[in-house]
Amino acid sequence: MIGLALAIALVAIGYLRVLSTRTARRRFFARLCATCSTSLSAGESYRIEGRVLCAACADRVRRRLERVFWGVLAAAVVLSLFVIIGTWSLWKRGDPTWWMFPLFMIGSLGFLALLTAGALRFMKQENATAELLDRTRLQIELLQPRGLGKPGAGAGGR
Numbered sequence: 622m623i624g625l626a627l628a629i630a631l632v633a634i635g636y637l638r639v640l641s642t643r644t645a646r647r648r649f650f651a652r653l654c655a656t657c658s659t660s661l662s663a664g665e666s667y668r669i670e671g672r673v674l675c676a677a678c679a680d681r682v683r684r685r686l687e688r689v690f691w692g693v694l695a696a697a698v699v700l701s702l703f704v705i706i707g708t709w710s711l712w713k714r715g716d717p718t719w720w721m722f723p724l725f726m727i728g729s730l731g732f733l734a735l736l737t738a739g740a741l742r743f744m745k746q747e748n749a750t751a752e753l754l755d756r757t758r759l760q761i762e763l764l765q766p767r768g769l770g771k772p773g774a775g776a777g778g779r
């Protein structure tokens with residue numbers, strides 16, 4: 622039951638993620654902030670997590686990332702203390718399985734670290750895609766004035 626609920630939640634999150642990325646791409650090409658869709662002036666756009674954002678939204682995301690970082694750090698400290706105290710109390714009680722406790726905890730932490738590494742790699746890929754889009758847009762803009770300018774100038778000359 623819990624596994625099914627988790628699977629549904631993951632699919633829903635993935636779907637929302639794809640949708641929001643699509644919206645971000647559309648806004649990116651329209652030179653709009655990916656979050657609040659205010660128009661961006663040159664030199665005032667910030668790329669975070671594969672999105673181009675205005676200064677205010679970039680600030681908000683940066684603060685959110687900072688909070689996540691401190692949250693993870695606090696959780697790691699609490700978990701370490703929990704492992705040390707748990708192992709020590711088991712050992713003190715003469716429980717012969719005391720060594721299994723830190724092993725299990727380290728295993729879980731390793732799994733979490735792998736998940737985090739996967740998420741970070743995904744974010745890096747998103748950034749790479751955004752950069753490719755940026756370059757493509759720049760190339761299109763560099764080509765357009767020449768392509769449109771010639772017929773325009775010709776029409777004006779006639």
Ligand SMILES: [Zn+2]
Nearest residue numbers: 654657675678
């Ligand atoms: Zn914004």
